[in-house]
Amino acid sequence: MLNERRKDVIDRAVLHDKPMYTHDCERCAYLGFDKTDDGALVDLYFCEQHNLPTVIARYSSVGSDYVSGVALCGNFPELRTAKTRATEVGFIF
Secondary structure, rough: HHHHHHHHHHHHHHHHOOOOOOOOOOOEEEEEEEEEEOOOEEEEEEEEEEEEEEEEEOOOOOOOOOOHHHHOOOOHHHHHHHHHHHHHHHOEE
């Protein structure tokens, strides 16, 4: 059963380019997904709040299960990927 749910999550991300996990900020722009170093799938976002651009990596639909911050890109490869994608589409200059 768990493998079927994981497959469904992967299929939605790959085939439909939609977020795999619930994200509660309507201002965020979805940047696709990535894999962490240990192979977990993560949704990537860009958001600008209070004139401060940030990138977000969401690991599940649990509200607190994410990491964010451009300053943390050196510690989290998935945030570096989000920053690169946000730069490529013109969100970050």
